[in-house]
Amino acid sequence: MFNENPCLTCGACCAHFRVSFHWSEADTEQGGVVPPEMTEDVTPFFVSMRGTNQKKSRCIALMGHIGQKTSCAIYEKRPSPCRDFGVQWEDGLYNIINEEIQRCNHARAVWGLPALFQQLPRFNFQRPEMHREKTMVTVFHRSIKAKRKDGRKPGSIRG
Template identity: 45%
Template sequence: MSACTSCGACCASFRVDFSVFETQERGGSVPDGLVVEVTSSTRRMRGTDHTPPRCAALTGKIGATIACGIYEWRPSPCREFAEGSDACNRARNRHGLAALEGF
């Protein structure tokens, strides 16, 4: 089992901005109801600009059992986020989780 299926720290640590072309409205797959406009060309996952951030598509408890409600349709920053990366370990640290090693 991947740490990503039980962690979710990244989904509750960072803003998630992406191209408007990734939204359903513009031919992409990210559901329009889960995005907010940043600029005419950029959208953000709803909830990721809150303090503390938490993506509106995230369900469950950080560090226990989590799920992404739009996993198949998630935006590129989420697809590209690397398990065990420096950013991953910073997010895990923010939520009191041990760093992942060996990635």
């Protein structure tokens, strides 16, 4: 398996996006683990990490310089948007969500960093050929042709 996390710890996402989440994640009485002193109110229901709710965003928990190796001061207690960001390893498997890689690459571009795929050329992200899918389509088309030979229109019910 791969020995590197696809997240290059560049910090671009932590210094570009607002990190908003339900207030209960920062409320210890509700079982929350995010340090409340690192959050600020956004709405009556949501808070955000300090520093991310402004035009030039930078999370208060981000340590290091953007584009170099960065880390999170509260990694084990980070909020759900950070835990769920789709550029990561999960259960020993490479997990990447297309929308998330686009968001990651957008943040990297804002900071003048190359796209993540350019950084990781050894990964093959092409979809495998699906033989079953083609077979199902072929069977469907053959059944339509057979119905037409019987003089029935496709979709008509035999009476």
